[in-house]
Amino acid sequence: xxxxxxxxxYGNIGRAVEQAVNTADxxxxxxxxxxxxxxxxxxADVAVLCTPTREVPVFAKKMLAKGISTVxxxxxxxxxxxxxxxxxxxxxxxxxxxxxxxxWDPGSDSVIRALLMAMAPKGITYTNxxxxxxxxxxxxxxxxxxVQDALSMTIPLGTxxxxxxxxxxxxxxxxFATVEKAILNDDYFKHDETHVVQVPSVxxxxxxxxxxxxxxxxxxxxxxxxxxxxxxxINNPALTGQVxxxxxxAAAKMRQQQRYGAYTLIEVAPIDLLPGTDEELIRSLV
Amino acid sequence: xxxxxxxxxYGNIGRAVEQAVNTADxxxxxxxxxxxxxxxxxxADVAVLCTPTREVPVFAKKMLAKGISTVxxxxxxxxxxxxxxxxxxxxxxxxxxxxxxxxWDPGSDSVIRALLMAMAPKGITYTNxxxxxxxxxxxxxxxxxxVQDALSMTIPLGTxxxxxxxxxxxxxxxxFATVEKAILNDDYFKHDETHVVQVPSVxxxxxxxxxxxxxxxxxxxxxxxxxxxxxxxINNPALTGQVxxxxxxAAAKMRQQQRYGAYTLIEVAPIDLLPGTDEELIRSLV
Numbered sequence: 411x412x413x414x415x416x417x418x419x420y421g422n423i424g425r426a427v428e429q430a431v432n433t434a435d436x437x438x439x440x441x442x443x444x445x446x447x448x449x450x451x452x453x454a455d456v457a458v459l460c461t462p463t464r465e466v467p468v469f470a471k472k473m474l475a476k477g478i479s480t481v482x483x484x485x486x487x488x489x490x491x492x493x494x495x496x497x498x499x500x501x502x503x504x505x506x507x508x509x510x511x512x513x514w515d516p517g518s519d520s521v522i523r524a525l526l527m528a529m530a531p532k533g534i535t536y537t538n539x540x541x542x543x544x545x546x547x548x549x550x551x552x553x554x555x556x557v558q559d560a561l562s563m564t565i566p567l568g569t570x571x572x573x574x575x576x577x578x579x580x581x582x583x584x585x586f587a588t589v590e591k592a593i594l595n596d597d598y599f600k601h602d603e604t605h606v607v608q609v610p611s612v613x614x615x616x617x618x619x620x621x622x623x624x625x626x627x628x629x630x631x632x633x634x635x636x637x638x639x640x641x642x643x644i645n646n647p648a649l650t651g652q653v654x655x656x657x658x659x660a661a662a663k664m665r666q667q668q669r670y671g672a673y674t675l676i677e678v679a680p681i682d683l684l685p686g687t688d689e690e691l692i693r694s695l696v
Numbered sequence: 697x698x699x700x701x702x703x704x705x706y707g708n709i710g711r712a713v714e715q716a717v718n719t720a721d722x723x724x725x726x727x728x729x730x731x732x733x734x735x736x737x738x739x740a741d742v743a744v745l746c747t748p749t750r751e752v753p754v755f756a757k758k759m760l761a762k763g764i765s766t767v768x769x770x771x772x773x774x775x776x777x778x779x780x781x782x783x784x785x786x787x788x789x790x791x792x793x794x795x796x797x798x799x800w801d802p803g804s805d806s807v808i809r810a811l812l813m814a815m816a817p818k819g820i821t822y823t824n825x826x827x828x829x830x831x832x833x834x835x836x837x838x839x840x841x842x843v844q845d846a847l848s849m850t851i852p853l854g855t856x857x858x859x860x861x862x863x864x865x866x867x868x869x870x871x872f873a874t875v876e877k878a879i880l881n882d883d884y885f886k887h888d889e890t891h892v893v894q895v896p897s898v899x900x901x902x903x904x905x906x907x908x909x910x911x912x913x914x915x916x917x918x919x920x921x922x923x924x925x926x927x928x929x930i931n932n933p934a935l936t937g938q939v940x941x942x943x944x945x946a947a948a949k950m951r952q953q954q955r956y957g958a959y960t961l962i963e964v965a966p967i968d969l970l971p972g973t974d975e976e977l978i979r980s981l982v
Contacts, residue, residue, distance in 0.1 A: 429917035433817070491978045511982055518815055520982040521807075521966055527981065528942035528969035529804055529935060531719070631715035631941075633934030641925045648919030649815060655917075656814035674967075674982045677974075680807055681962045683814035688963075692777045695813065696797055696806040696960045 412438040413662040415655075416452050416478075418469055419445045419460035422618070423483065426651025427458050434655060436685045445469070454478060455665075456658040460651075467493055470508055474500040479661040481654050483513030490516060490674060497672035507664045508672040512657040513650040514642075515539070517675050519622060522640050524676040526626040530636045533628020538566035542620030542646060544574075550598040551576055556584030559612040566623060567603075574604040579612045620646040656683040698724040699948040701941075702738050702764075704755055705731045705746030708904070709769065712937025713744050720941060722971040731755070740764060741951075742944040746937075753779055756794055760786040765947040767940050769799030776802060776960060783958035793951045794958040798943040799936040800928075801825070803961050805908060808926050810962040812912040816922045819914020824852035828906030828932060830860075836884040837862055842870030845898035852909060853889075860890040865898045906932040942969040 415431050417424050420442055431439045440454045445461040449472060457473040459466050459482040466484045473480045474497060484493055490511045497508045511517060515537065523535055540563065547562035554560075558579045565573040576593055580586060590606040593599055609615065624640040642649075657675065660682035664673075681691055701717050703710050706728055717725045726740045731747040735758060743759040745752050745768040752770045759766045760783060770779055776797045783794045797803060801823065809821055826849065833848035840846075844865045851859040862879055866872060876892040879885055895901065910926040928935075943961065946968035950959075967977055 426917050426919075429919075433915075433917060487982070490982050491975055494978065514815075516982045518811060521811055523981045524966035524970060524977070525804060525807055528966065529800075529938055531938070629719075630931065630934040630938035631712050631719060633712075633715075633931045636931065636935060637927075637929045639925075639927045641923075641927075643923045645916065645919045645922065648916040649922060652815055652817070652916035674978050676967045676977070676982060677965050679963050679965050680810035680814065681960075684810060689777055691810070691962070692780065692960050695809045696773070696776050696802045696962060 412436055413456065413659060414438050414440045414454045415658055416441040416443065416454035416457045417460055418443045418449070418457055418473075419462075421460065422647040423650050423654070424460035426647040427460055427654050428651075429648075430652045430655035431658075434659070434685065437655065437659065452476070452478065456481060456661050458482075458654050458658055460654075466510075467496065470497055470510070471500060474504050474506050474508060477504045477506050479506045479658075479665055480508045481512050481657040481661055482510055483517065483650050483654055484511050485513060485516060487516060494672045494674060501672045502670045505665070505668075505670050507661040507670060509657040509661050509678060510672060510674060512675050513653055514644070515622065517650075517653050519624060520674065520676050521680070522624055526624075526628070526638050529638065530626060530628025530630045533626055533636075535624065535626040536568070536570040538568060538570060538623040538625070539572060540564035540566050540621055543616075543618070547574060547576075547598050550596055551578060551593055554589060554592045554596070556581050556589045558584075561612050561615050566621075572602055574599055574602050576604060576606045577609045577612055577615055578606060579609055618646045618648075620644060659683060659685065698722055699742065699945060700724050700726045700740045701944055702727040702729065702740035702743045703746055704729045704735070704743055704759075705748075707746065708933040709936050709940070710746035712933040713746055713940050714937075715934075716938045716941035720945070720971065723941065723945065738762070738764065742767060742947050744768075744940050744944055746940075752796075753782065756783055756796070757786060760790050760792050760794060763790045763792050765792045765944075765951055766794045767798050767943040767947055768796055769803065769936050769940055770797050771799060771802060773802060780958045780960060787958045788956045791951070791954075791956050793947040793956060795943040795947050795964060796958060796960060798961050799939055800930070801908065803936075803939050805910060806960065806962050807966070808910055812914070812924050815924065816912060816914025816916045819912055819922075821910065821912040822854070822856040824854060824856060824909040824911070825858060826850035826852045826907055829902075829904070833860060833862075833884050836882055837864060837879055840875060840878045840882070842867050842875045844870075847898050847901050852907075858888055860885055860888050862890060862892045863895045863898055863901055864892060865895055904932045904934075906930060945969060945971065
């Protein structure tokens with residue numbers, strides 16, 4: 411029996427989820443819903459929520475109320491624990507599993523951070539993002555008067571410090587110096603080194619490449635100078651979609667084990683993300 | 697209530713486990729046993745098995761029969777699944793948890809391999825070891841006639857290919873050419889590029905540094921060229937001991953959740969490796 415999957419929200423992430431489901435032999439796509447569609451006749455083991463992040467809580471609750479498990483890539487770091495707590499009783503009462511904040515950061519990076527903390531409990535972990543587009547910063551620039559289109563790139567400078575490279579296409583008659591000043595004074599930018607560059611077209615700059623360089627130097631037992639580094643250079647929506655789909659599989663497995671509830675990715679055993687039997691996976695990966 | 701820990705076996709790894717337990721506020725060391733000690737009056741929630749790897753199965757069974765959970769760093773890759781299966785019923789019957797093969801490879805590297813497989817299901821992962829001492833290869837050289845002491849270093853050449861640098865100190869009257877030929881024809885060495893170097897003293901070369909470079913290029917959904925790399929440069933026994941201690945904590949947590957059985961590290965949720973509440977860990981790591 412294949413695990414059945416519905417996709418809610420059909421932007422970049424929704425399309426990446428569709429591709430990841432279609433390349434997995436153990437999963438079956440049973441529906442794609444735009445986020446304003448009627449969801450009354452949705453029919454799936456797991457709903458993958460690909461809506462804007464702020465709409466995730468309401469869709470998760472709608473699905474859990476129907477006994478449909480959910481996964482999402484909710485990415486507002488300060489609100490993840492609260493979302494987990496708000497979904498926990500609904501998931502338990504309805505015999506479902508919700509895996510939240512399950513993209514790459516929060517998500518797979520969180521797993522690496524947890525693992526490195528276990529391997530060297532004292533020390534500092536630096537998560538360096540990019541180069542890549544920051545959605546939050548880009549949206550903040552687009553909201554500024556006089557901006558036609560914008561792109562905010564995150565550039566890693568090491569030790570968790572980032573430069574913001576902001577490319578703006580102005581509306582007719584807008585004044586660059588005024589727009590630049592508004593950006594530099596915006597809360598999203600005023601604490602970081604920020605450069606604003608006027609361009610004739612933002613569209614030609616767009617690229618969904620992203621990356622992470624995650625570094626920890628720490629202490630195992632009483633031994634200092636244990637050094638760890640995780641790097642990736644990836645297509646952002648493709649990886650987010652793939653992690654969501656791996657978590658949809660895990661949600662179905664955890665439900666079969668009656669482990670109802672809401673979880674973040676660090677609460678999921680890595681083996682549950684993968685297709686295949688325990689024997690195959692342990693023999694090939696351990 | 698602290699989780700109580702006993703150490704069985706008191707070589708390099710046993711001493712590293714002692715240090716890691718003593719630096720953890722939630723754990724309490726209640727005994728250290730040499731592997732030939734009488735274990736009748738052992739008293740602990742979890743026994744950390746630091747014996748030679750071939751003695752792990754017998755000690756694990758002795759402890760599980762008493763209802764004491766176990767962790768070990770059993771490292772014979774081809775026999776890990778079978779060990780898990782042989783311990784599973786004993787752990788379940790006695791209400792205990794056994795986490796096996798829980799060092800860094802097998803162990804934390806296995807978690808990274810599983811996570812990268814979930815992030816990019818198609819592709820090749822290369823695990824490149826070293827530079828560092830290979831215990832198995834070193835023991836094989838020491839068994840050769842005419843060898844007084846030996847050290848076999850593993851040198852990573854990329855794509856999972858390794859060079860063996862073998863340093864030998866000869867017994868009086870032994871012939872270097874004969875020893876060299878025996879090493880090059882040994883099963884441990886004949887498939888790898890191997891260089892044998894005679895030295896006056898192996899002791900002055902010893903260093904417990906080790907490393908890994910784990911690389912995957914793969915496909916997320918239908919998107920190729922997703923690139924991932926994990927590197928570490930570490931003190932080998934210190935990291936092994938620390939991972940064992942994190943797993944001792946996880947074994948105690950999983951036992952409280954009545955998840956009795958035998959598990960490899962890829963079957964353990966990363967959060968269970970860490971001290972602290974779910975709320976603290978999710979807020980700081982996710």
